[in-house]
Amino acid sequence: MKTALDRARERVDEILKTHEPKPLPREAEEALEERLRTILKRYGIPHPRVG
Secondary structure (H helix, E strand, C coil): CCCHHHHHHHHHHHHHHHCCCCCCCHHHHHHHHHHHHHHHHHCCCCCCCCC
16 A cells, blocks of 8 residues: 555656756846856856856
8 A cells, every 4th residue: 555655756756757847938047047147256156058
């Protein structure tokens, strides 16, 4: 017999396998990028180039 925790873990696993998030709106992506640049500059961390 499965416990509630077993069923919850199965559900989480299924969601993680199948979920496809929608892309962020361009404005939100740009705002996040600007915030990231500000934080990285403040702490002297080079910007990680991705993609």
